[in-house]
Amino acid sequence: MTLPSKAPYFIEMDYFNMRSRQVFKILVLTVVLYLVIQIAWITQSCFQQQHQQWISDEHCDDVTLQSYVFPDVIPRDLIELDSRKIPNVFHYVFCSQKTNHSFLFENYLSVISAWRNFEPDVIEIHYKGKIIQDKYNTWLEDLKSIIPCLVVKEMPGYWKENDVCDISYARAILQDRGGVYVSNDVILTKHAAQLLNKEFSFLTDLDNNVKVIFSSRKHENITLMQAKNPFTVVPFTNIPNNETGLHKCVHEGLFNLTSSECVVLSTKYFPIDLFRTDSNLEEYLHSLYYVKTAVNTSLGISTVPEVCREILRIQNIVHYIWFHPMTLTFMMYLSVVSSLYVLKAERVYIHGDLRLNGEYWELIKSNPRVTLVYRELTTYIYGHRIKYTTHVSDVLRAEILSKYGGIYLDWDAMWLNPVDSILHSGHEVILNFDHMVASQSFPQQINLGVAIAAPRSRFILAWQKTLKNYRSDDFYYNALELPYKVYERNPNLVHIDTKLQVMCFRLKCHPIFKENHRDWTKHQDFNWKEVYAIHFTYPEPHEYGSEKYLFNSTGLFAEIGQYIIEKMKSNS
The missing domain is CATH 3.90.550.10 (Spore Coat Polysaccharide Biosynthesis Protein SpsA; Chain A)
Incomplete structure (x- = not known):
């Protein structure tokens, strides 16, 4: 007996079911692919920004510098341990013909810029005479409570106070120990960190006055720097492998957040001047002072997304x-x-x-x-x-x-x-x-x-x-x-x-x-x-x-x- 063929209705249903299964498979594969991409993106985001701060402090909700991530809120790159050629020790010197020295908000910003961008092993502030603090200018004491490795040291008694004693003392320190000298009016950014990987570098202002020196211990180029006021290198051609033209501390109006390695402050600042930011520089200074570092350690508070922690x-x-x-x-x-x-x-x-x-x-x-x-x-x-x-x-x-x-x-x-x-x-x-x-x-x-x-x-x-x-x-x-x-x-x-x-x-x-x-x-x-x-x-x-x-x-x-x-x- 010959079996009857399927009715057109059932043929259409089989075809419909087959197409439905195919569509279902495509949908499942699409969902799986989407999830894989999402997981990969989350993983990459977590590892690239591992423990990066999304600041939520009630006093500084709107002050995170979105285009500049401070190195002290994310894991540091292990490459710097392999490639560093200069001791990660920063030196500031307060010495001149004046017996007493004021430590102002600009000086605070200079030191905190070194701390937040480089996290030095040690920051030493050397002084001759006295550093005067009054009821308002307590910036040095503030730094002592923020920076664990900060050391304030009086210079030896035999060091004479004159117009170049800060420069000559900095040169002597770097000759003996190596490290980084920073002028008190300079604000650093993370873009200068690469200079720790070289034996010797320096940054000048636009008038070629030396503002920052990176030097390994007993480097011969230190002796070529003339201790005079202003601190200059004469001539630049005496410095082997001279890269001065590549490393500049710009003036305030030329500061560029994405490329400037440092900036020389000529304006007197107070925190109130940074409540409203009208320039790239003021935005950066605002973030240096107001954005809190690293993790909120209050009980139970986490500023790292849980999806990253998992x-x-x-x-x-x-x-x-x-x-x-x-x-x-x-x-x-x-x-x-x-x-x-x-x-x-x-x-x-x-x-x-x-x-x-x-x-x-x-x-x-x-x-x-x-x-x-x-x-x-x-x-x-x-x-x-x-x-x-x-x-x-x-x-x-x-x-x-x-x-x-x-x-x-x-x-x-x-x-x-x-x-x-x-x-x-x-x-x-x-x-x-x-x-x-x-x-x-x-x-x-x-x-x-x-x-x-x-x-x-x-x-x-x-x-x-x-x-x-x-x-x-x-x-x-x-x-x-x-x-x-x-x-x-x-x-x-x-x-x-x-x-x-x-x-x-x-x-x-x-x-x-x-x-x-x-x-x-x-x-x-x-x-x-x-x-x-x-x-x-x-x-x-x-x-x-x-x-x-x-x-x-x-x-x-x-x-x-x-x-x-x-x-x-x-x-x-």
């Missing part, structure tokens, strides 16, 4: 800090090797005065993934003199993690496992509690010997701000107890990972995930393969005296050290 990634880079001469020990070598071959860090940065030495130091500094970052020893924090060398590390790790993010590691800590999973977890900061409490009144304290943070993270910034209350005579307060107080006020800003590090004191280890970890008289057993790092607070295990001694030893510490060396050899 996909935020911390770079797998490690920072170490060391000052003063010392032969690098085998244990310190093990720490760096663990960062390179166990953690598999993309880069390892060693910050300090680079006076380490020895055979292990030669091995470390020749590694292509290791970058040596020279900086001067920090001696002050918010006007407080730093008493202990270990406190220098505390101050600098806050600064470094805030600028660049990544991982800070003490030299007596070693990696046992990679941390990729927590780097990509979306947390801004990952820390853990200490195994002991120095003061009985504290329920916990935080150990920052192993610290992971995103750049411009709110917790690190809040901790840095609290260092205004730095206690020079309290060994534990600044880096253990004070961070815990910040954590108590802002628990949402930190992820506590109890397996981030296991601390060992007097060769007994105390994992904080064990109930009896505060019994310092006993070693608490743990599986070292299940934690991220181990931290030997005191003393160094004798197994780490040398590589030969390590491989002739047995036990927990020997097993860990041998594992680290074997990881290096298997990846070489």
